Amino acid sequence: xxxxxxxxxxxxxxxxxxxxxxxxxxxxxxxxxxxxxxxxxxxxxxxxxxxxxxxxxxxxxxxxxxxxxxxxxxxxxxxxxxxxxxxxxxxxxxxxxxx
Numbered sequence: 326x327x328x329x330x331x332x333x334x335x336x337x338x339x340x341x342x343x344x345x346x347x348x349x350x351x352x353x354x355x356x357x358x359x360x361x362x363x364x365x366x367x368x369x370x371x372x373x374x375x376x377x378x379x380x381x382x383x384x385x386x387x388x389x390x391x392x393x394x395x396x397x398x399x400x401x402x403x404x405x406x407x408x409x410x411x412x413x414x415x416x417x418x419x420x421x422x423x424x
Contacts, residue, residue, distance in 0.1 A: 334418040336366050336376050341385060341408040342420060344400035351399040370394065379416070380404065 343360045344350055352360075358373055368376075377398055380386040385404035389397040406412040410420045 331418075332366065332368075333376060333379075334416060335364075336361055336368065336373075337380060337385075337416065338408065338418040338420055339364050339366055340376060340380065340398075341400060341404050341417070344386065344398060345405050345408040349399075350405075351397055354394070354396045354398070357398065383414070383416075385414075385417075 339361060340357055343357065344352060354370065354373060354377070357377075358367075358370065361367055361373070374396070377386060377388060377396065381388050385401055385407060387399045387401060389399075391397060400408065403412065407414050407417055408420065410422070413419055
């Protein structure tokens with residue numbers, strides 16, 4: 326498996342879990358970039374936008390585009406199911422059991 330594919334799968338689940346754990350189920354792109362960086366999954370803003378667009382196209386997040394560089398992202402019910410491991414989706418790493 327190519328490293329880029331593995332990285333994308335890890336970034337997507339990390340984004341969904343972070344949004345699920347946020348008090349309002351959302352975050353802006355700057356916050357998400359910092360979260361990915363803290364997990365050793367850092368990427369450029371363009372790469373982050375690519376992952377967010379993918380998640381939106383597949384129904385796991387909703388994006389409010391405030392400007393070209395500032396997006397507010399909210400997780401959907403389907404995204405929460407993936408973040409909690411209830412739904413298994415190709416292209417998103419399945420989360421490890423918690424407990």
